[in-house]
Amino acid sequence: MRRTRSQEKILSFLDRLNREISAQELYLELRTARQGLGLATVYRSLEALKLGGLVQVRTLANGESLYSCAKKDQHHVTCVNCGRSLPLDCCPVRELERQLQESHNFKVYYHTLEFFGLCDRCHNPSLG
Amino acid sequence: MRRTRSQEKILSFLDRLNREISAQELYLELRTARQGLGLATVYRSLEALKLGGLVQVRTLANGESLYSCAKKDQHHVTCVNCGRSLPLDCCPVRELERQLQESHNFKVYYHTLEFFGLCDRCHNPSLG
DNA sequence: GTTATTGCAAACAATTTGCACCCAC
DNA sequence: GTGGGTGCAAATTGTTTGCAATAAC
Numbered sequence: 001m002r003r004t005r006s007q008e009k010i011l012s013f014l015d016r017l018n019r020e021i022s023a024q025e026l027y028l029e030l031r032t033a034r035q036g037l038g039l040a041t042v043y044r045s046l047e048a049l050k051l052g053g054l055v056q057v058r059t060l061a062n063g064e065s066l067y068s069c070a071k072k073d074q075h076h077v078t079c080v081n082c083g084r085s086l087p088l089d090c091c092p093v094r095e096l097e098r099q100l101q102e103s104h105n106f107k108v109y110y111h112t113l114e115f116f117g118l119c120d121r122c123h124n125p126s127l128g
Numbered sequence: 129m130r131r132t133r134s135q136e137k138i139l140s141f142l143d144r145l146n147r148e149i150s151a152q153e154l155y156l157e158l159r160t161a162r163q164g165l166g167l168a169t170v171y172r173s174l175e176a177l178k179l180g181g182l183v184q185v186r187t188l189a190n191g192e193s194l195y196s197c198a199k200k201d202q203h204h205v206t207c208v209n210c211g212r213s214l215p216l217d218c219c220p221v222r223e224l225e226r227q228l229q230e231s232h233n234f235k236v237y238y239h240t241l242e243f244f245g246l247c248d249r250c251h252n253p254s255l256g
Numbered sequence: 257g258t259t260a261t262t263g264c265a266a267a268c269a270a271t272t273t274g275c276a277c278c279c280a281c
Numbered sequence: 282g283t284g285g286g287t288g289c290a291a292a293t294t295g296t297t298t299g300c301a302a303t304a305a306c
Contacts, residue, residue, distance in 0.1 A: 063191030108245040
């Protein structure tokens with residue numbers, strides 16, 4: 001995949017960052033780091049990197065998307081009430097992913113897996 | 129969970145519909161079925177039903193959310209290029225979900241699982 | 257020199273919110 | 282009568298697009 005200068009900047013930033021980040025926050029961070037790019041360019045570059053399989057995306061319930069370099073295999077359990085999100089320490093679908101590549105003839109870049117429900121606090125408010 | 133008239137309408141509609149639907153489309157469908165509700169009410173009711181665990185939500189990359197009655201355990205493999213989405217016929221995480229309820233003390237309502245990559249057409253454009 | 261990339265600002269679309277009205281109790 | 286539920290329209294927010302300026306090759 002051929003990459004532009006902007007895409008390189010973003011990819012290298014994400015690599016060092018090593019966590020999920022929204023496009024908006026990424027825009028601000030790059031600006032702070034004097035690697036400023038236009039907001040539109042940030043979005044366009046992330047889109048291109050996504051198509052190339054170099055960046056993975058997770059869309060939150062509020063419509064905001066979080067991006068990270070495509071090495072993460074980290075999932076969450078999220079409370080529908082307070083929005084708190086706990087990371088999980090396992091991934092039960094790696095093998096299925098491998099099978100899909102063959103059975104569905106689909107080049108799988110990554111997957112998302114998320115559990116939704118009520119956390120202990122929201123389920124049992126007496127816990128405060 | 130105490131339910132309003134609007135919430136009942138929506139729940140019964142989703143039950144009969146038996147597939148995912150966006151809030152916008154739901155609004156139009158209800159209107160056609162002479163069960164018209166304001167758009168804001170549709171959103172507010174869906175939110176309440178979600179908190180009650182009666183409706184599940186999946187947010188697409190474009191920020192649009194799809195709602196369905198919380199019985200579905202249906203997952204997809206989606207092409208990041210053309211957006212085509214193929215349903216999967218299995219769910220490998222039911223057992224994990226059960227374990228989470230205990231180990232994380234989290235009342236799990238549902239989960240989302242989705243694979244992203246390139247479909248055969250987009251991966252190998254010669255297929256047309 | 258030609259083409260692809262960029263930045264800005266305007267446009268867009270889904271969703272949320274303010275507020276007056278209304279219905280159920 | 283009071284309080285929650287509702288509809289409408291305006292506001293909000295993340296994202297996308299049009300276009301002129303710029304950089305890459």
